[in-house]
Amino acid sequence: MSTGAFGIVIPGHPVLFDANCRQVDPQRWLADVANSASAVRDVTLFLNQPLPEGTGLAAYISPPPFQSWRFLGFVHNASPSATMRVRWLPEDANPTAAQVAIAVEPLSELSVKQSLVPGDEFTQFGKGVATDLIRYLESFESMQSAAGEYLTKLFNRCVSLSLTAH
Numbered sequence: 544m545s546t547g548a549f550g551i552v553i554p555g556h557p558v559l560f561d562a563n564c565r566q567v568d569p570q571r572w573l574a575d576v577a578n579s580a581s582a583v584r585d586v587t588l589f590l591n592q593p594l595p596e597g598t599g600l601a602a603y604i605s606p607p608p609f610q611s612w613r614f615l616g617f618v619h620n621a622s623p624s625a626t627m628r629v630r631w632l633p634e635d636a637n638p639t640a641a642q643v644a645i646a647v648e649p650l651s652e653l654s655v656k657q658s659l660v661p662g663d664e665f666t667q668f669g670k671g672v673a674t675d676l677i678r679y680l681e682s683f684e685s686m687q688s689a690a691g692e693y694l695t696k697l698f699n700r701c702v703s704l705s706l707t708a709h
Contacts, residue, residue: 549600549618551643552587560591561645570647575640582629582637586615588645589624596620599653601646604629606638616660617653673698 551559564572599619615627
């Protein structure tokens with residue numbers, strides 16, 4: 544990949560481009576996120592130019608002392624930008640410094656890794672609201688079964704779309 548191929552946005556920090564990262568090999572880069580007033584909660588990764596066919600750009604994050612890496616998500620030519628939520632473990636104590644690793648990897652491997660990432664909090668919230676709405680509407684005796692079936696189909700469609708969003 545040539546210079547200017549991707550960028551990283553972390554709220555409260557300057558935008559980082561691949562030229563601002565340490566290239567550790569031809570397919571991997573590291574970016575240091577300096578101490579900030581609050582914990583790193585989101586990382587946005589975007590492409591500035593197309594990737595080789597069948598590959599994606601993966602994002603990983605590590606808290607100090609930078610020994611354990613967590614997969615955040617990925618971008619690819621069909622989806623050139625993504626904002627990924629950082630889910631720190633309790634033992635990480637919401638670090639205010641981190642390292643972000645970016646790597647070019649096969650899309651087949653990235654899809655498997657993405658399927659193991661916990662669901663988005665907003666998606667979970669939306670599913671909860673939809674479930675409550677369906678239960679509420681079903682509590683009315685006068686509600687016809689066709690309407691209930693329609694709402695259930697709509698809910699299942701939304702769930703399947705949220706699972707295939709990436």
